[in-house]
Amino acid sequence: MPRRPLIANLSALFLCGTASAQPPQATPQVTRSADPGRAAYAAMPDTKGTGRYPALKEVDASLPDHVVYRPADLGGLGGRKLGLLVWGNGGCSDDGASARQHLAEIASHGYVVVAPGKILSGPGAPPASAEPRRPNASGGLPPVKTTAADVARGIDWALAENGRLGSRYFGRIDPKAVAVAGHSCGGLQAIEIGADPRVKAVIVHNSGIFTDGSNPIPGVTVDKAMLKALHTPVLYVLGGTSDVAWPNGSDDFRRIEHVPAVFATSGVGHGGTFRQSNGGQVAQIATAWLNWQLRGDSGAGRMFTGDPCGLCTDPSWKVERKGIR
Numbered sequence: 001m002p003r004r005p006l007i008a009n010l011s012a013l014f015l016c017g018t019a020s021a022q023p024p025q026a027t028p029q030v031t032r033s034a035d036p037g038r039a040a041y042a043a044m045p046d047t048k049g050t051g052r053y054p055a056l057k058e059v060d061a062s063l064p065d066h067v068v069y070r071p072a073d074l075g076g077l078g079g080r081k082l083g084l085l086v087w088g089n090g091g092c093s094d095d096g097a098s099a100r101q102h103l104a105e106i107a108s109h110g111y112v113v114v115a116p117g118k119i120l121s122g123p124g125a126p127p128a129s130a131e132p133r134r135p136n137a138s139g140g141l142p143p144v145k146t147t148a149a150d151v152a153r154g155i156d157w158a159l160a161e162n163g164r165l166g167s168r169y170f171g172r173i174d175p176k177a178v179a180v181a182g183h184s185c186g187g188l189q190a191i192e193i194g195a196d197p198r199v200k201a202v203i204v205h206n207s208g209i210f211t212d213g214s215n216p217i218p219g220v221t222v223d224k225a226m227l228k229a230l231h232t233p234v235l236y237v238l239g240g241t242s243d244v245a246w247p248n249g250s251d252d253f254r255r256i257e258h259v260p261a262v263f264a265t266s267g268v269g270h271g272g273t274f275r276q277s278n279g280g281q282v283a284q285i286a287t288a289w290l291n292w293q294l295r296g297d298s299g300a301g302r303m304f305t306g307d308p309c310g311l312c313t314d315p316s317w318k319v320e321r322k323g324i325r
Contacts (some may be wrong), residue, residue, distance in 0.1 A: 001077070003038070003066070003206060004005075010126050010289070014320075017092060020224045021226040023116055027133060027223075032059070032226075033295075035152055037271075037275065038121075038275075038307075039049040040275075041051065041121070041122070041275040042121045042122050042125070043122075044101070044122065044207075044219065044275075044277070045123060046101075046104060046122065046123050047100075047101050047104045047105060047129075047278050047279075048072070049104050049105040049106075049108020049109070049278060050102065050107060050108060050109070050112075050278055050280055051105070051107075051108030051109035051110065051287075052109070052110070052258075053071030053072075053073070053076060053077065053107075053108050054071065054072050054073070054106075054108060054112055054168055054283065055069055055070060055071055055104040055105075055107035055108040055110070056069070056070065056071075056117065057097065057100055057103075057104060057119070058070075058120065059118070059146070062151075062157070062161070063114070063154075063157045064121060065116065065117065065118070065150075066096060066114050066115060066117065066150075066154055066157070067097055067100075067114070067115045067116075067117065067118050067266045068109050068112065068113070068114055068154070068216035069100070069103045069104050069106070069107035069111075069112070069113040069114075069115075069117070070082070070111075070113070071107060071108065071110065071195060074168055074169075074172060077110065080110055081172060081173060081177065082110060082111060082112045082169070082173045082174065082176075082177075083110060083111045083112075083170065083172035083174060083177040083179070083290060083294045083295065084111065084112055084113075084154075084158050084159075084170050084173055084174075084177060084178045084298025085103075085106060085111050085112075085113045085114070085178075085179045085181060085290065086113075086115075086151050086152065086153065086154035086155055086158075086178075086179075086180050086181075087103060087113060087114065087116075087145060087151065087154075087180075087181055087182060087186065088113040088115075088116075088146075088148070088151050088180070088181070088183065088185070088186025088187060088189035088190050088193075088253070088258055089115055089116065089183065089185075089186045090182075090183040090184040090186055090274075090276070091144075091183065091184060091185050091186070091292075092144035092145060092146050092147070092185040092186055092219070093117065093120075093121070093144075093146065093191060094116065094117030094118060094120065094145035094146050094218070095117050095118070095119075095121050095144055096115035096116060096117035096118060096119060096120075096121075097115075097118075097119045097120060097121050097122050097124070097125065098121060098270065098274075099115070099116075099274050099279075100121075100122055101234055101274065101275065101276065101277060101278055101279045101280075102273075102274050102282065102283045102286070103115060103277030103279075103285070104278075104279075105278045105279040105283040105284075105287065106283060106286060106287050106290065108161045108185060109287050109290075109291065110289065112154075112169065112173060114154030114157065114158060115151075115154070116146040116150040116151055116154070117134070117145070117146055117150075117264075118158070123317060130298050132198070133153065138189060141252045142218065143218040143219040143268070144185065144217060144218065144219035144220055147189070147219055147220075148188075148189040148192040148193055148220075151180065151182070151189050151190075151193055152193050152196060152225055153187070155178060155180075155193075155198055155199075157194070159173065159175055159178075159198070161173070174294075176200065176294075177197055177200065177294035177295065178197050178198050178200055179199060179200060179201040179202065179203065179290055179293065179294060180193045180194060180196070180201075180202055180203075180299075181202070181203035181204070181205065181286065182203075182204070182205065182207065182259065183206055183207065183272070183274065184205070184206050184207050184245065185206025185207070185217060185220065186205075186207070187204040187205050187206065187208070187245070187249075188207055188209065188217075188218060188220055188222050189220070189253075190202055190203065190207075190232070191207075191209065191222060191226055192205060192221075192222060192226060194229065194230045194231075194232065194234065195226070195229035195231070196232065196306050199231075200294055200296055201232050201233060201234075201235075201290060201293035202230060202232055202234040202235070203234070203235045203237065203286055203289060203290075204234065204235070204236045204249065205237050205239070205272060205282070205286075206243055206249070206251070206270050206272055207220050207244045207245045207248065207249060208236070208245050208247075208248030208249030208250070208251060208252040209223060209224050209226065209227070209251075209252055210222075210246055210248055211240060211247050211251045212249055222245075222254060224251075224252075227252060227256055230256065230258075230259050231259065231298070232259060233259055233260040233261065233262075233293055233323075233324075234238030234259060234260075234261050234262075234288045235255065235261075235285075235286075235304075236252065236253050236261070236262070236263045236264070237247050237264050237265070237272065237282055237286070238250065238263070238264070238265040239265065239266065239267065239268045239269040239270050239271070239272055240265055240266075240267035240268065240269065241263075242267065242269050242270075243269055244270050245269065245270060246265075247280055249263075251261065253320065256322065257322065259323065260321075260322060260323035261321070261322045261323065261324075262304050262319065262320070262321050262324060263319070263320040264285065264311060264322075265315045265317065265318050265319075266281075266316050266318070266320060266321050267316070268282075277280070285303065285311065287300075287305075288300040288301075288303040288304070289304070291305065304319075304321070305324060305325060306325075307325070309321070
């Protein structure tokens with residue numbers, strides 16, 4: 001397909017639209033926005049997820065510049081350890097609630113999920129939260145509001161809390177079950193953090209390193225050579241050829257030969273299903289990947305393994321695999 005102008009690519013990485021949104025079920029604080037879909041998503045109540053451990057969203061006093069999603073009743077885990085997912089926000093924004101439906105759904109399956117920033121949309125957001133950043137008059141974008149270091153700080157915090165006597169997380173997190181994921185610009189952060197030896201799985205949503213070798217987003221430094229630093233299985237989830245990240249993400253997948261990789265795409269567009277209730281189908285796919293990679297759950301793994309794989313039988317998805325049977 002023809003490549004879009006660079007400014008269109010940049011705008012999508014920061015604006016991160018969506019294919020659909022569920023109708024509001026309550027009236028929490030609504031972010032003012034010219035985007036009706038974004039406004040409808042802001043009006044949706046938080047989800048507890050569909051997993052065994054109903055989740056909550058909070059800002060922990062010991063990590064005030066991040067948003068944490070976790071099972072509400074940690075005691076209900078029994079002897080089960082929490083997995084850990086750190087998340088890069090769409091647009092590399094500082095709205096740690098921007099993917100709240102998706103992240104709470106994952107948390108409800110026994111994960112603590114950490115996203116950088118504040119609660120700037122949906123329930124708990126302050127009035128008149130800021131609009132997404134847009135290109136300035138010169139066509140460029142301002143620096144990102146969160147960096148890969150901010151995302152990685154979630155790993156540092158969670159593992160420190162796991163070892164701190166008196167912490168609610170003391171001894172509850174499996175330090176060998178750490179993953180990173182991100183959407184759009186946040187997917188670039190996930191690729192960068194994927195080199196961290198503590199990370200055991202990577203998910204890149206609607207993203208990929210720029211094919212022309214450019215580095216046009218201030219505050220983000222990535223190039224194709226960084227793919228070689230990935231040392232774990234990696235899942236790319238794209239929104240079809242209409243996804244502005246399609247050229248970059250599909251090119252990343254073609255280049256990855258040294259670790260197992262899955263490329264899954266459906267025609268949901270750049271916004272995926274993040275604004276759907278419980279994160280929609282993409283949250284189910286992400287949870288299955290984490291359960292397989294971090295917990296060795298072969299049942300979850302059958303979504304990606306076998307001939308055909310479970311996801312391969314869904315006519316709305318196209319799946320390619322490397323190093324996975």
